[in-house]
Amino acid sequence: MDAMGRSTMPPSEGSKEPSRDSGAPAGSDFLQLDIGEAPSGGRTAWLAERLRSAVADGRLPVGTRLPASRVLAAELRVTRGVVTEAYRRLAESGQIAARGRLGTMVVAAPAAPRAPARDAPVPGPALFDSADRDGAVDLLRALPCRIDLSPGVPDLTAFPRTSWLRAERAVLTDVSRTDLGYGDPRGAPALRRAVVGWLARNRGIRADPDQVIVVAGVAQALALLGQLLRADGIRRVAVEDPGSLGTRQQLAYGGHTPVPIPVDERGLDVAALRASGAPAVLLTPAHQFPTGVVLDGERRRELLGWAADGGLLIEDDYDAEHRYDRPPVPALRSLLPEGVHYAGSVSKLLAPALRVGWLLVPSARHDALVTAKRHADLGNGVLTQLVLARLMDSGELERHLRHLRLRHRRRRDAMLRAVRTHLPGARVHGAAAGLHLMVTFDTHGAGLRDTDLAAAALARGVKAHPLSWHRITPGPPGLVLGYAAGPAHEIDEGIALIGAALRSDG
Template sequence: MDVMGRSTERPVKGSKNPHPGEETAAVGSDFLQLDIGEAPPGGRTAWLAERLRSAIADGRLPVGARLPASRVLADELRVTRGVVTEAYRRLAESGQIAGRGRRGTVVVAAPAAPDHRDGGAAEAGPALFGSAPGEGVVDVLRALPCRIDLSPGVPDLAAFPRTAWLRAERAVLAGLTPADFGYGDPRGALALRRAVVGWLARNRGIRTDPDEVVVVAGVAQGLGLLGRLLRRDGIRRIAVEDPGSLGARQQLEYGGHTIVPVPVDEGGLDVGALRACGARAVLLTPAHQFPTGVVLDGERRRELLSWAAEGGVVIEDDYDAEHRYDRPPVPALRSLLPEGVCYAGSVSKLLAPALRVGWLLVPSGRRDALVTAKRYADLGNGILTQLVLAHLMESGELERHLRHVRQRHRRRRDVMLRAIGTQLPGARVHGAAAGLHLTVTFDDVRGGLLDTDVAAAALARGVKVHPLSWHRISPGPPGLVLGYAASAAHEIDEGIAVIGEALRSGG
């Protein structure tokens, strides 16, 4: 069967179906030597899903391997077909298996081996969370194996539109000439710049021109390039939101800038505090602030644009702007003051970070310098990915994908909200209206427990989260930043339960 429940596979070679009247000491299967007698009462689905996940991780089911039809495996194990189809569904949601039509259900990705993940995490936790976050700490955490990953900033990677991407790639390749494989415009492929113009007009209210768009390798590279331009202009102090993205802050610090924290409250960035700090540039996420999820309110937006009109430089990271669930998205700041705002966007949260495609719009006086900086950085992004993305944007496939993942993300957000209500009583939830994560804060943590202690205890139990203090500069209430978009519902439930256990046990 494929993940939709259609029976299309043949039984794995060597499998057998017990006769109805045959008596056996244990009901099992030749496939992976599964013995249903090992499953706990009421937990057959979770048991089967974990056995399959372990087999994928340790190589017994390598990428490309075909699973038995759900009816065949259910007959062998003497369970209802629903047990098998639900186990398959869980692995499909977490991106390890996928339906392949007549080929059936096959393994498409392997997680870390379960025998090593919790032990390594237990050893790494105290060192990772025991001090102020150092350079590259997010990458270190990302690389650690774990059982459940609730890190923020990752979309539903299992939902990547592989079929649409392959179809677009074939169409693009069919139309390319040999000359198209040479060095291109450092600003990016004209087809993508045109497509970005349409995308921003439809989704962010920004009216621009292809000549104003510079394609970059994600917002991270965009910040690095903008940092060079600001240093050239004598600007070395940049204000940032507090709390705000640790990764963005470290990107600017690596470029030689001094970071100036500006507090964030229910209305977003405190523009009065921005004026008082004396910084000439500010980086912010006004549409969906990371990590609190607040939206920069109308009065603050007017104050900020007034500050920009007086000569301040606004860097708008349009983080998670498309992923709104309970209200329509607010217009981008760039749409209101094109000559005062440097705008950065990407497809990392919409499609996948691995594509490394984003775009920058800057005021006209900085545009030539930006193109020069991009040219000397890498001569421009890879052409094929740009053209495929342009095809998806122009054909409407990207908007269809957005509608699809928005529904999936919203369901997972709701699962996390319910789990937090059950497992983390007293926690305050922030940012539920949009995005790919929730932030929770705790007014009273048992024994004065730090959020880094909770994160370390969760990691020791195989669950990754970000402590809120990683994203703070000034002191504040302890909390956690919890991503939900990339995890299946049962993983979210289990992960939040682990966090609750860590809180109740004092770490």
């Protein structure tokens, strides 16, 4: 209340701001917005959609300055919160951004979805049941779709463009002539030093720059390791089940036979690993894909004992930095440096397109890995390495990670709320960390095929992975759902559409 007894509480979203001229129409010359068109209680969503459409169709081209939120709110006679929330939604999807004194600007237009070929069949259950999983995954990734909940897709709109450009300018200013030649196949010394610092601060790993091999992502790390395994006569490689379809496909392409080892609430079953007789294992101990479980202390000790007895251990640390509700989990490499082949990258932290990762191996294999890397590509692009090194050394990458954690936590929470609302019978797994959730539908029994559910969701405009894609042995049906790539309102809508597909299927 103010001094005259009038309320100072802000009005709700659905109410109008006070106006000196109550008879004036509530509208704005900007985009000819008429608040009367907005549904009751849905003004934020209406305004966000009008802005998004204007960016998409070119009425608001890149570089356009949007009205100040206070100004637009006054013209529409709504609370300022309606406008700021609508702006926030577009900022989260990467279309607008605050530019200091310049105000809020349009910075990117959404890519127009590619139209399918005129005679192309509409993807259905056959896509998800295809024996050619490589082709199915590639086709699903390329399909235009309104809402993408595929796992493994990071928040690409959050890429730190300003910081990257600043670091790139500094690198180009300082770069020497020799830096522009063929580099060390192990990687640029500056990046190898920066990676050592990053791993020490964030993953508890102590290493020397000479031990680091810079690679084109974890995919290349596994390909190079696969060459060494074949040279040693190792063809059978144990993998987590359920586990990553992509890494399993890569092992198979390299001539290896994946051996499934069950995963439970404590992580990989090490007793089953010993019983399998597989001489090597590839696993994700800090945040198992797709279940999200952490390899517990007893299993870690058992696994390190297995490695000490001669087992070859490959640690894929694909997204361990992304955690929300639990303390950090040290990397296995930090506990047994000479017994663990460790791979990591910036694909989930910055962007897969950078194709930059790192590999640390026991000293006995280091020279052979460097030779394999040299013959593969003579080394990664040096300029990108130098820019990344500067981001790591300056602390910009840590600041970016803190920013991502806040965004991802909000989106994770939005997906949890949506699952509770729209998929009430689903069990959620792995919510404490990562960029995805796994949900299972135990109550539906054997009557539900998750490939049918994924196909029905796709028909409604939502991409998701059936859990069976990531299994070798049968198990409960489910979905693997990524939440990092899209804003909260898209996540809620996507889960609602999956719920509708599930009800129609049932």
